[in-house]
Amino acid sequence: MSKSAVDMKQVPPPDEEEELLAKLVFGDTTDFHSGLADFDTEFALNEEKKLNEEDNIADGESSSGSGEDEEGDAMEQLADDQLFYVDDGEGDGEEMDVDDNGDSASDNDEGMTSDEEEEQAWVDSDDEKLSVPITSNNRTKKLRQNYQDSHISGADYVRRLRAQFEKIYPRPQWADSISDSEGDLSDGDYDSNSEQLNSVINGDVNALSKILESTFTYRDNITTKLLPEKSLDILRLKDANASHASHSAIQSLSFHPSKPLLLSGGYDRTLRLYHIDGKSNPLVTSVYLKGTPVQTCCFYVSHNNTSSKLPQEQKIYTGGRRRYMHSWDLSASFNNARSEKAASVAKIDKFSRMYGHEETQRSFEKFKVGYLYNFTTNSSQGIVVLQGGSGWINIIDANSGVWITGCKIEGNLVDFCIDYQPISKGRFQTILIVTNTYGEIWEFNLSKNNEIIRRWKDNGGIGITTIQVGGGTSSDHLLPMSSRKIRQNRWLAIGSESGFVNVYDRSAIRSNADLKNAAISPIATLDQLTTSISSLNFSPDGQILCMSSRAIKDALRLVHLPSGKVFSNWPTSGTPLGKVTSVAISSNGEMLAVGNEQGKIRLWRLNFYQ
Numbered sequence: 001m002s003k004s005a006v007d008m009k010q011v012p013p014p015d016e017e018e019e020l021l022a023k024l025v026f027g028d029t030t031d032f033h034s035g036l037a038d039f040d041t042e043f044a045l046n047e048e049k050k051l052n053e054e055d056n057i058a059d060g061e062s063s064s065g066s067g068e069d070e071e072g073d074a075m076e077q078l079a080d081d082q083l084f085y086v087d088d089g090e091g092d093g094e095e096m097d098v099d100d101n102g103d104s105a106s107d108n109d110e111g112m113t114s115d116e117e118e119e120q121a122w123v124d125s126d127d128e129k130l131s132v133p134i135t136s137n138n139r140t141k142k143l144r145q146n147y148q149d150s151h152i153s154g155a156d157y158v159r160r161l162r163a164q165f166e167k168i169y170p171r172p173q174w175a176d177s178i179s180d181s182e183g184d185l186s187d188g189d190y191d192s193n194s195e196q197l198n199s200v201i202n203g204d205v206n207a208l209s210k211i212l213e214s215t216f217t218y219r220d221n222i223t224t225k226l227l228p229e230k231s232l233d234i235l236r237l238k239d240a241n242a243s244h245a246s247h248s249a250i251q252s253l254s255f256h257p258s259k260p261l262l263l264s265g266g267y268d269r270t271l272r273l274y275h276i277d278g279k280s281n282p283l284v285t286s287v288y289l290k291g292t293p294v295q296t297c298c299f300y301v302s303h304n305n306t307s308s309k310l311p312q313e314q315k316i317y318t319g320g321r322r323r324y325m326h327s328w329d330l331s332a333s334f335n336n337a338r339s340e341k342a343a344s345v346a347k348i349d350k351f352s353r354m355y356g357h358e359e360t361q362r363s364f365e366k367f368k369v370g371y372l373y374n375f376t377t378n379s380s381q382g383i384v385v386l387q388g389g390s391g392w393i394n395i396i397d398a399n400s401g402v403w404i405t406g407c408k409i410e411g412n413l414v415d416f417c418i419d420y421q422p423i424s425k426g427r428f429q430t431i432l433i434v435t436n437t438y439g440e441i442w443e444f445n446l447s448k449n450n451e452i453i454r455r456w457k458d459n460g461g462i463g464i465t466t467i468q469v470g471g472g473t474s475s476d477h478l479l480p481m482s483s484r485k486i487r488q489n490r491w492l493a494i495g496s497e498s499g500f501v502n503v504y505d506r507s508a509i510r511s512n513a514d515l516k517n518a519a520i521s522p523i524a525t526l527d528q529l530t531t532s533i534s535s536l537n538f539s540p541d542g543q544i545l546c547m548s549s550r551a552i553k554d555a556l557r558l559v560h561l562p563s564g565k566v567f568s569n570w571p572t573s574g575t576p577l578g579k580v581t582s583v584a585i586s587s588n589g590e591m592l593a594v595g596n597e598q599g600k601i602r603l604w605r606l607n608f609y610q
Helices: 004-006 017-025 030-037 041-061 066-077 102-110 113-120 153-170 173-177 186-201 206-214 328-338 506-511
Strands: 130-133 151-153 232-239 250-255 261-266 270-275 283-288 297-302 312-319 323-330 348-350 367-374 381-386 392-397 403-408 415-421 428-436 442-444 452-457 464-470 489-495 501-505 522-526 535-538 545-548 555-558 579-584 591-596 600-604
Touching: 004 130, 004 600, 041 270, 041 600, 066 261, 130 153, 130 600, 173 283, 186 535, 186 579, 206 545, 206 591, 261 591, 297 392, 312 328, 312 367, 323 392, 367 415, 367 428, 381 415, 415 522, 489 506, 489 535, 489 545, 501 506, 535 579
Parallel strands: 250 297, 250 579, 415 464
Antiparallel strands: 130 151, 232 600, 250 261, 261 270, 270 283, 297 312, 312 323, 323 348, 367 381, 381 392, 392 403, 415 428, 428 442, 442 452, 464 489, 489 501, 501 522, 535 545, 545 555, 579 591, 591 600
């Protein structure tokens, strides 16, 4: 047979038996390729969604182990090509539900609303199975609702903790006003509240003007109620400068006499004003003084009689190791804000020279503010008392910076303080108390041409570092809250390099006509600190003396007067004081601010004065 005949011969197709044999030997790929060609992705996704819905319904209807068997059967019914699919990120936006089988009913039984459920980021079903003992310590005992409660579930434990927290720190009103979920505020109210909140947080001068314009003032907590001697009821609050921390050590602190404002300054050349609300303590405003490190800064409020119609002046004085100091007029910002003028620029004056007295005042780093009564005009004026060189004390006018008078002592002048002696009908005399390193003390009557009232020596004092009066109107507490009357100070404290602090009764000193020849003994000699005393501060009523040293860490003590006993329950070994560089007590005695070397301003509330 020829080749062409063979090619022309047709091979018959394989029969069914041959096809089955070929599949067994070589494998069948025709069904696989045809399946890939006919594969529908949307059909697979829809089938999987239906299966998931059926599984959820089955799980909700049955709590026994039959659900696992049904799930296994459903998996067996799926084809191999339906087990996997590609997620291209273009789904229909559905979210995964977590633990949504029956937990909402139990939560609602405990008093939790659906809104609270939506606010929870995570719900753990094991919390209901967890048993928490609440009688193991005193902290958890406060969570008991009755004396029979010994163990509670984990979810109930969380709810009671939340309720306890909200009881101590209630939800602020501004949080309700700006919340979108409330729905009871109009758009205009929301915008105004948010703008007011942002103005305080951003720290502009307008926020300061609003606080000064507000009718809020400190309550007069100076009463005859006696402070307990042994323990002190004190509560730590959020740091005063937590929102805007300082970049250097806090060198000076000062509370406003009547408003909830705290002033801080340091070597970072910045004055910062904080609104002390005890919760967030936002920054109100700040001023950067170019080339002027701040050593001392304080508030000043003019002393006007109740019958006077003159506007009250409010200023901030600051100075450093320079031949000048600055005066920041807060009243100007307040008046500009009321007249709807631009108040974005602070009005700051500079006191640079005292003509004829430049040699005695080469640095403005240490000063104190006070009042001087003019018996001719029957009015008081503000003064700034500056510590000069060669034993000089210079006194300038608080408004103009013009030199008024000066005093001089023997030896190396280390510190001074201002006391007042009320006379009658709102009149008073200003007493300047000055000391040198040897403990020799001079008392000048500035109202009588700097007449020396008395000169005496501290009992055993040597290496004196600081001196301060307390229990009345002083440079720390300028004005009483309930009236414009000047209050005479009761105590005089003197600190030394050895850590000793002598506390004297001012009435006993005034009763002695000649202290130069007659020795006077202190009512208390405090030796709890062993390093140089850097600051002494009194509470407004004179029942607490705060003494501190910046030489070592945690060197601060609170002393009860007149007993002279140190409070034993505070500070503790865990109190985060650090190296204390400055201390301030508010004019109502409620707030205690402590600045440290790390630039933190620790804040505590003295609950006795609430």
